[in-house]
Amino acid sequence: MRVIKGHGTENDFVVVPDPDGELDLPPRLVAALCDRRAGLGGDGVIRAVRTAKVAEVAHLAGEAEWFMDYRNADGSVAEMCGNGVRVLARYLAAFAHVDPADPLPVATRGGVRQVRFEPDGQITVGMGRPELLAAPVRVTTEAGSWDAVGLHIPNPHAVAFVDDVTAAGELLAVPAVEPPGAFPQGVNVEFVERRGPGAIALRVHERGVGETRSCGTGVAAAAVVAARAAGEAAPARWTVDVPGGRLAVTLLADGEVELTGPAVLVATAEVEEAWLTAALAGAGPAA
Numbered sequence: 196m197r198v199i200k201g202h203g204t205e206n207d208f209v210v211v212p213d214p215d216g217e218l219d220l221p222p223r224l225v226a227a228l229c230d231r232r233a234g235l236g237g238d239g240v241i242r243a244v245r246t247a248k249v250a251e252v253a254h255l256a257g258e259a260e261w262f263m264d265y266r267n268a269d270g271s272v273a274e275m276c277g278n279g280v281r282v283l284a285r286y287l288a289a290f291a292h293v294d295p296a297d298p299l300p301v302a303t304r305g306g307v308r309q310v311r312f313e314p315d316g317q318i319t320v321g322m323g324r325p326e327l328l329a330a331p332v333r334v335t336t337e338a339g340s341w342d343a344v345g346l347h348i349p350n351p352h353a354v355a356f357v358d359d360v361t362a363a364g365e366l367l368a369v370p371a372v373e374p375p376g377a378f379p380q381g382v383n384v385e386f387v388e389r390r391g392p393g394a395i396a397l398r399v400h401e402r403g404v405g406e407t408r409s410c411g412t413g414v415a416a417a418a419v420v421a422a423r424a425a426g427e428a429a430p431a432r433w434t435v436d437v438p439g440g441r442l443a444v445t446l447l448a449d450g451e452v453e454l455t456g457p458a459v460l461v462a463t464a465e466v467e468e469a470w471l472t473a474a475l476a477g478a479g480p481a482a
């Protein structure tokens with residue numbers, strides 16, 4: 196099995212090419228690939244597969260040739276990945292005859308996302324419209340507790356403002372989010388520091404992963420909430436600093452949100468058959 200390692204602002208992924216939908220990717224194999232000591236290492240796995248070959252999204256095949264089958268490092272599936280979809284686009288341009296001069300629609304579990312390659316090498320993704328929860332939620336870590344705004348874009352996020360991103364603590368444990376029923380499918384949590392007009396910084400604890408160095412849907416969620424808090428004076432363009440770099444979010448007049456940032460392919464690797472057999476057998480990444 197050939198795979199490609201890539202990252203977007205150091206949110207890193209193992210891309211598994213499977214154009215004809217022939218691969219089985221059980222959670223234990225995803226977790227083994229993402230293992231940073233006994234596997235290749237990554238925050239998630241992206242299976243690059245033709246939309247028509249996946250029953251779950253085949254109805255989107257007329258709109259998007261490619262489906263981003265996104266899995267978190269623990270093997271769970273997710274709706275979308277704002278950094279991952281840029282890495283997938285970079286992979287498709289490099290290996291699957293996608294022309295970067297053309298817009299690229301990508302099917303995801305969160306609907307079809309429009310991707311475009313910018314002249315400066317960055318990549319922009321249409322993130323859709325956010326859906327905000329009506330009531331506030333509360334986020335608690337070992338370091339403190341904060342009111343937060345819950346929203347889907349399309350993944351679930353809880354966005355809390357903190358005085359300083361270090362205030363969230365070490366983020367080694369999953370933050371508690373209340374009320375318990377607010378996010379039945381789990382939630383990503385962002386700790387956001389204001390840095391000036393149109394500028395924020397954040398740390399994120401990702402559902403199914405832990406703290407990561409960036410999260411594209413989380414960055415978009417944080418910019419939406421920061422703009423809402425800033426009121427009418429809020430700028431349309433936001434700069435968001437994350438531990439792994441910088442992303443830009445544009446809030447369009449029609450409510451759509453765009454995310455712009457880098458995407459880097461690092462290496463192509465051939466996974467050893469013996470390792471693959473052991474991982475599939477559940478022998479554990481160290482076997």
Ligand SMILES: N[C@@H](CCC[C@H](N)C(=O)O)C(=O)O
Nearest residue numbers: 273276277278350410411412
């Ligand atoms: N890092 C991604 C989001 C990946 C999925 C997330 N952990 C979830 O379960 O919702 C991004 O860049 O958006």
